[in-house]
Amino acid sequence: MGEIKNANGIGKIGNPTCGDILWVYIKVEKDKKGEEILTDIKFKTFGCAAAIATSSMITKLAKGKKLSEVEKINYKDIVDALGGLPNIKIHCSAMASQALKKAIEDYKNKIQIKKRVNY
Amino acid sequence: MRKRVYFDNASTTKVDEKVVREMLPYFSEIFGNASSQHDIGIKAKDALERSRRIIAKSIKANIGEIIFTSGGTEANNFALKGLFFSNYPQKNHIITTKIEHDSILNVCRWLETQGAKITYLDVDEEGFVDIEDIKKSITDKTFLVSIIHGNNEIGTIQDIEAIGKLCREKKVLFHTDACQSFTKVPINVGKQNLDLVTLNAHKIYGPKGVGALYIRDGIQITPFAHGGGHEKKLRSGTENIPGIVGFAKSVDISNEKDVRRMTTLRDKLIEGLLKIENVKLNGPVGDKRLCNNINVSFNNIEGEAIGGYLENERIYTSTGSACMSNTLQTSHVLKALGLSPLQSNSSLRISISKYTTEDDINYFLEKITKIVKKLRIISPLTK
Numbered sequence: 001m002g003e004i005k006n007a008n009g010i011g012k013i014g015n016p017t018c019g020d021i022l023w024v025y026i027k028v029e030k031d032k033k034g035e036e037i038l039t040d041i042k043f044k045t046f047g048c049a050a051a052i053a054t055s056s057m058i059t060k061l062a063k064g065k066k067l068s069e070v071e072k073i074n075y076k077d078i079v080d081a082l083g084g085l086p087n088i089k090i091h092c093s094a095m096a097s098q099a100l101k102k103a104i105e106d107y108k109n110k111i112q113i114k115k116r117v118n119y
Numbered sequence: 120m121r122k123r124v125y126f127d128n129a130s131t132t133k134v135d136e137k138v139v140r141e142m143l144p145y146f147s148e149i150f151g152n153a154s155s156q157h158d159i160g161i162k163a164k165d166a167l168e169r170s171r172r173i174i175a176k177s178i179k180a181n182i183g184e185i186i187f188t189s190g191g192t193e194a195n196n197f198a199l200k201g202l203f204f205s206n207y208p209q210k211n212h213i214i215t216t217k218i219e220h221d222s223i224l225n226v227c228r229w230l231e232t233q234g235a236k237i238t239y240l241d242v243d244e245e246g247f248v249d250i251e252d253i254k255k256s257i258t259d260k261t262f263l264v265s266i267i268h269g270n271n272e273i274g275t276i277q278d279i280e281a282i283g284k285l286c287r288e289k290k291v292l293f294h295t296d297a298c299q300s301f302t303k304v305p306i307n308v309g310k311q312n313l314d315l316v317t318l319n320a321h322k323i324y325g326p327k328g329v330g331a332l333y334i335r336d337g338i339q340i341t342p343f344a345h346g347g348g349h350e351k352k353l354r355s356g357t358e359n360i361p362g363i364v365g366f367a368k369s370v371d372i373s374n375e376k377d378v379r380r381m382t383t384l385r386d387k388l389i390e391g392l393l394k395i396e397n398v399k400l401n402g403p404v405g406d407k408r409l410c411n412n413i414n415v416s417f418n419n420i421e422g423e424a425i426g427g428y429l430e431n432e433r434i435y436t437s438t439g440s441a442c443m444s445n446t447l448q449t450s451h452v453l454k455a456l457g458l459s460p461l462q463s464n465s466s467l468r469i470s471i472s473k474y475t476t477e478d479d480i481n482y483f484l485e486k487i488t489k490i491v492k493k494l495r496i497i498s499p500l501t502k
Contacts, residue, residue, distance in 0.1 A: 001497045012499075019449070019464045020421070023499045044499040046420060046464075049427025052497075 001056070002042050009107030011099040020047035020092065022055060024099040028067055028107050036067035043099070050089040054096040057081050062100060071104060073097055124434040124479045128322070128411055129271050129299060129470035134365070135324035141368040142326065145361040153358050154347065163360050170367030174331055177370050178306040178316060186332045186350045187363055188343075191298040191319035192222040194332040197343040197354065198294045198315045199226045202263050203235055204341035210262040216240045216248050217455040218275070219267050220296055224451070236260065244456050245403040246275030254285060263292045269300030272452040272468060273402030274412030276304055283312030292338065298322055298330075302373035303381075303410050314338060320362065324473070325369030329362035377473040381410040384475055388413055391484040395491055401453060401466060413469040416458065417491055419500040422467040428490040434483055437468050461500075 007025035014021045027040035041062050043055040057078050062070045075093040079085050085093060125133065145166060151159030153167045168182070175182045188194045199213065215227055217239045227237045238256045242248055248266060257264075264286050269276045279295050286293035294315035297306055302323045308316060315338070319330035334340060334353075346355025385408075392398055392415050401414040417425065422438035429436055453463040469483075495501045 019460050021499050044497050046498050046500050048421050048423035051421075052424055052427070 001044075003044060004040055004042050007040075007042075007103075008110060009103040009105075011102030011104070011106060013095055013099040013102060020051050020095060021045065022047060022051065022095055022099045024055075024058075024096075024103045026062075026100070026103045026107060038062050038065055038067055038070050041100075041103075043096075047092065047095075048089075050085060050092040051095065053082060054078050054085070054093040055099075058096040058100055067104065070100070073100065121433055121482075124483055126434060126436045126469045126471060126475075126479075126483065128472040129468065130437055131321045131327065132324045132472055133474065134321075134326055135369060135372060137372055138325055138365045138368045142361040142365040145364050149360075151360075153360060154349070163358075166360055166364050167358055170363045173367040173371050174318065175333075177302070177373075178308050178313075178318070178333060179310070180308045180333050181336060183351070184308075184333050184336055186334055186353050187358060187366075188330045188332055188354060189328055189359070190321070190330040191220070191296065191317050193343070194317040194319070194330050195220065195222040195296055196226050197332050197340075198317065198334075199223065199230065199263070199265060201340040201343055201353075202292060202294075202315075202338075203230050203233070205339045206262040207234060210260050212236045212238070212258055212260040212262065214238045214240065214253060214256045214261060214264045214291075216242055216266055218242050218246055218270055218273075218452045219265070220271055220298070223265055223267070223296060242275075242455050245407075246270055246273050246452070246456055247403070247407075248277055248282070250278070250281050250285060253282060254289075257289050257291055261289075261291050263294060265294040265296070267299075268295045268297040268306070269304060269409045269412075270402070270452065271299045272450060273414045273456065274299075274409035275402050276300060276407050276409060279313065280311045286314075287312040299409055299412075302370060303378055308333060308335065320366035320369055323369045323373060326362050326365040329359055329366045331366070378410050381471055381473060381475065382406075384471055384477065384480055385410055385413060387477070388469065388471070388480050388483070389415075391480070392487070395488055398491075399462075401456060401458070411471045413471075414466060415469075416453075416462045416466045418462065418465050419498045420491065420494040421464050423464075424494055425467050425487065425490055428494070429483075429486065432482075432486045434486060437470075438466060 004025040004027050007027055009026040011024040023044045025042045028036050029039045031037050041059045045051050045055050061073055075097045078093040149162045151163040153164040171185050172182050175185045211234055240248055240252050268279055283293050292314040296317040298319045301318050314335045316333040321327040342353045344355045349355045397418045399416045426436050449460045449463040
């Protein structure tokens with residue numbers, strides 16, 4: 001929970017259905033092999049208990065994993081990891097996975113920009 | 120483990136043990152059908168009429184003016200639909216408010232499909248209806264004004280005496296849903312000029328599945344259920360004797376002392392909550408607020424998240440807001456007060472009971488202060 005000061009990817013998402021807001025911060029670093037690893041992930045949320053639980057679970061699922069693996073996490077993985085969610089709360093888990101995807105996108109865009117600058 | 124702190128009494132209350140004891144014989148001993156001519160039936164009938172008398176007396180009505188129903192929702196449906204069908208098409212206009220219970224609002228919306236015209240009045244920021252607005256809305260097509268007495272979400276108590284007086288002058292019927300206010304605020308159908316009143320048992324330490332509709336003598340109303348002719352041919356169906364007996368007992372044991380105690384505890388709770396930074400009370404203060412209702416907005420954090428964390432501490436509250444119920448919609452009541460969806464989503468309803476203690480309040484305040492602090496740290500909306 002909270003934010004990462006030197007995050008290199010941020011995903012902000014608002015859910016119009018119920019007014020929830022979720023921000024995901026990620027820190028991606030390359031390991032010795034040059035593989036991109038998600039070394040840290042934190043979140044901030046204005047949401048219900050289910051929103052907080054799904055946000056928290058996605059940080060657990062993603063932290064320390066290869067970026068290529070993290071990209072595959074979807075809402076079903078979160079729901080399964082939580083041991084199920086009421087139907088009406090499934091959108092919370094979708095929100096968490098979407099915010100993470102956005103953060104990864106943000107990270108990739110930043111790298112693209114960096115590359116361009118280097119040219 | 121710490122005992123439960125149940126602060127959701129506006130949803131339903133614990134049944135008083137005295138009520139349970141009163142009900143028990145009517146399940147398997149005096150189980151008769153009140154319509155039967157034999158001794159077991161007559162005893163059930165006696166209990167039914169004894170109960171009716173207690174409830175009639177509590178609102179200064181005549182015994183024959185109380186019709187038992189399956190609860191508040193049915194009584195509200197009966198009042199609106201019954202009067203609509205007995206007045207339509209000569210008259211088709213109903214005046215109500217934007218802060219009614221769903222069992223009024225959704226009936227109104229359905230009646231609109233049947234030819235009714237409905238005026239949904241605005242309320243001020245504390246939830247009060249302006250009597251001038253009612254006056255201006257009455258037309259020669261109006262047959263009914265239906266306004267909730269004590270609001271279930273924000274506790275606002277309307278001036279039903281003034282509304283009753285106006286309706287009587289204008290020769291329009293007045294119905295009030297008194298589910299939340301019954302036994303907490305005096306109801307006197309004569310003095311307050313009430314024509315129909317919805318009452319129920321499970322908000323006042325009685326059983327679920329039983330309520331009543333007071334219908335003033337002489338009012339023409341279409342029956343709600345046709346059948347064996349029970350309840351003056353208005354609501355057929357074998358009477359729920361154990362429920363009705365329990366309902367009467369819950370009314371019988373209600374008292375002003377409990378109300379005064381709850382009022383003191385309510386104000387202590389409000390005072391404690393307002394000590395937390397950036398907290399706003401929804402609804403009025405003082406004697407125009409139900410003695411057991413507290414509704415606050417916390418800003419920047421969601422009410423349901425607070426409720427979830429409170430439940431971890433064995434404290435049970437409710438929200439009327441997004442993600443809470445089956446609707447995912449923000450509260451229509453808070454919206455009518457002028458709250459933004461964000462403020463509305465950050466609200467929590469705390470409804471105490473006669474069982475609430477000072478210790479419960481202190482425990483609650485200690486826990487909620489910490490929870491709010493924690494949630495604000497992780498909120499993207501906190502600066």
